[in-house]
Amino acid sequence: MNVFDIIGPVMVGPSSSHTAGAVKIGYVSRKLLAEPLKKAEILLYGSFLATGRGHGTTLALVAGLLGMKTDDSRIPDSMRIAEERGIEITFGEAELRDAHPNSVQLILTGIDGRKLEVVGESIGGSRINIAGIDGISTNFSGDYPTLIVHNLDQPGHVAEVTSMLAHKSVNIATMQLYRASRGGYAVMVIECDQEVPKESIAWLEHLEGVQKVTYYSLKDGE
């Protein structure tokens, strides 16, 4: 914790976990989708479901999905803004097992048809954890540029990705590997100290055996 975790952040109330954390989950998810949002199914769980309405959790999640940050004074108006932009938003209850009490499952569709399913947890203060992407467990905070590569579980993909990062002078902060089954579908989640260049992400997307590349940038508007 630094002094500005103590005095700060500047945020829209009322709750750092139920409001600010929720905005952040929406924001990170929107960036992971990587194209403007067309449709969002927001499924609440635990305390988010029980006390979310009074804390503006739903408004906060929608605000984040629209690209707002935790101090954006338009957060209370997010539903109206989403409607104006023609974004379809529905709410429901998430069927998650053993999830964090402040969890949400987001099922997103972009304007060009890209789909993404995210499970986000608000873990205290305004800190978050992205606990799942497209049905695979993950574990990252949104505090670093994060590269997520979905590929077939075959030899060589990790080497391709890490040598590309080395070539671009991007240092790896943390790296996690997951797979659904042997030889099946696998995911690597790489938190980086530097931003990954756009052209490198495009290059990865065209590699054989790579099914989907998702990237979370700390830069605005990307």
Add this chain to the structure above:
Amino acid sequence: MSFEKLQEILDCTQERHIPFWKVILEDDCTERSVSEEESFETMRHMYRAMKEADTAYDAELRSASGMAGGDGAKLEQFRRQGNHLVGDYLSEVMEKAVKMAESNACMRRIVAAPTAGSCGVIPAVLLTYQKQKGTEENRMVEALFVAAGIGEVIAASASIAGAEGGCQAEIGSASAMAAGAVAYLENGGEEDIVHAAALALKNMLGLTCDPVAGLVEVPCIKRNVSGAVNAVTSSQMALAGVRSVIPPDEVIDSMRRIGRLLPACLRETSQEGLATTPTGQQVAKRMRS
């Protein structure tokens, strides 16, 4: 490296012959690799955001539950009529504390200090101080560094989260931070600063977190008033030379132990206390429907 004891900060002030606030600023520069100017300007931004949030108070706003809103305006009117029991300074401190906490409940922009639930305490004490004494802004920013240093120690060796330590960790911490800041503004020495914080925190030990319907409204909003007023009175004691018999770091340590002993039902779960009163349950039921 963040400080775990107030004594470590006091040792630094002695060894390096710099004031309390400067120790915290220099530590931030090391921690985040930023210049002194950057750190100071970020804190100035926090101070100005507090001021903007205070100015933006809207008496018409109500929270989604309907429990919060409008009380800050009542206090303001009462103060302007000259009806107050306490002096001008405390009257305005009370008013600003409620206004900020109500703005938070009504989804307005605030500065978490240290948390959103306790966001009214520090601005109420500091903004009113500057308004009434005409203190220059740089000195107010320095006072925020003092408050932050106290908060950092509490966060490192106890807690600033209601779910971990109960309300003593939120309003109690904010009150201790504000008390130290005022002691600094009033030209108190380093000992006055830490004893003001200790006296304030002692008065808040054991405070439970039992919010109605799980919302940051009841009893949180009005507790910002007691935290703010307690900060000022504790500071006055310290400035008069009154000392906490229990040393400041031992007070913080006892807060940590008390927090651990508090049952989970009284740590932000809304399973006991005010939350489970008949009225509290009615509100919770209404919010679920």
